[in-house]
Amino acid sequence: xxxxxxxxxxxxxxxxxxxxxxxxxxxxxxxxxxxxxxxxxxxxxxxxxxxxxxxxxxxxxxxxxxxxxxxxxxxxxxxxxxxxxxxxxxxxxxxxxxxxxxxxxxxxxxxxxxxxxxxxxxxxxxxxxxxxxxxxxxxxxxxxxxxxxxxxxxxxxxxxxxxxxxxxxxxxxxxxxxxxxxxxxxxxxxxxxxxxxxxxxxxxxxxxxxxxxxxxxxxxxxxxxxxxxxxxxxxxxxxxxxxxxxxxxxxxxxxx
Numbered sequence: 001x002x003x004x005x006x007x008x009x010x011x012x013x014x015x016x017x018x019x020x021x022x023x024x025x026x027x028x029x030x031x032x033x034x035x036x037x038x039x040x041x042x043x044x045x046x047x048x049x050x051x052x053x054x055x056x057x058x059x060x061x062x063x064x065x066x067x068x069x070x071x072x073x074x075x076x077x078x079x080x081x082x083x084x085x086x087x088x089x090x091x092x093x094x095x096x097x098x099x100x101x102x103x104x105x106x107x108x109x110x111x112x113x114x115x116x117x118x119x120x121x122x123x124x125x126x127x128x129x130x131x132x133x134x135x136x137x138x139x140x141x142x143x144x145x146x147x148x149x150x151x152x153x154x155x156x157x158x159x160x161x162x163x164x165x166x167x168x169x170x171x172x173x174x175x176x177x178x179x180x181x182x183x184x185x186x187x188x189x190x191x192x193x194x195x196x197x198x199x200x201x202x203x204x205x206x207x208x209x210x211x212x213x214x215x216x217x218x219x220x221x222x223x224x225x226x227x228x229x230x231x232x233x234x235x236x237x238x239x240x241x242x243x244x245x246x247x248x249x250x251x252x253x254x255x256x
Contacts (some may be wrong), residue, residue, distance in 0.1 A: 034147025036060035039221045043158040055122045058116035071107040072143035079137045088134035095120035127160035162186045165202040180214040182256045185244035195224045
């Protein structure tokens with residue numbers, strides 16, 4: 001029996017090594033490109049002055065294979081998402097990827113293995129009324145083949161309204177701001193802005209982390225929320241207790 005187990009384990013080890021070698025050969029045969037992170041990216045114009053008409057989101061990409069001593073073009077396209085009504089429209093909500101003004105920027109620089117590929121968002125008036133989605137996908141071209149299948153596409157979600165930021169991108173423990181402040185809602189987000197007098201976005205959250213202040217902010221917000229909900233004027237007007245939305249049966253806002 002021991003000999004059988006040893007033989008089986010040896011076979012599995014050889015097979016695993018063979019698969020690893022095959023994967024290595026598969027993705028290193030030519031220059032390839034893939035996304036560094038496929039998590040959805042949220043962006044908003046809501047904090048910007050009326051004079052700001054566009055913004056740029058940068059998409060990190062990694063290359064696989066040999067370096068090049070010349071710049072190499074990266075190609076992105078928009079792809080459809082099943083069931084999505086509010087898809088971004090090129091020339092309305094974002095600058096088309098074949099626009100001559102952006103083409104020189106969509107490159108991996110010579111002798112580099114990484115790049116930040118710009119996606120220029122346009123502040124169309126419709127973004128005050130709706131949130132749009134832009135599903136991006138890498139496409140093979142003369143300079144690059146494609147890397148791993150799971151690392152080829154991501155979604156940008158943006159508007160001119162309050163939006164989740166990256167560290168609060170989902171209501172789950174994988175998003176650290178959820179651990180700090182609980183379930184997201186735009187009403188809670190606006191309450192935080194009103195109380196703290198800050199632009200509550202990814203930069204603010206990273207600052208709070210860097211100075212170990214998230215617990216302080218959470219406790220402050222909990223107390224201010226309790227004060228708001230106990231205010232007779234707020235109770236009489238129906239503003240208190242503060243809820244996640246104006247919908248009937250909406251959940252009362254809380255902090256952990």
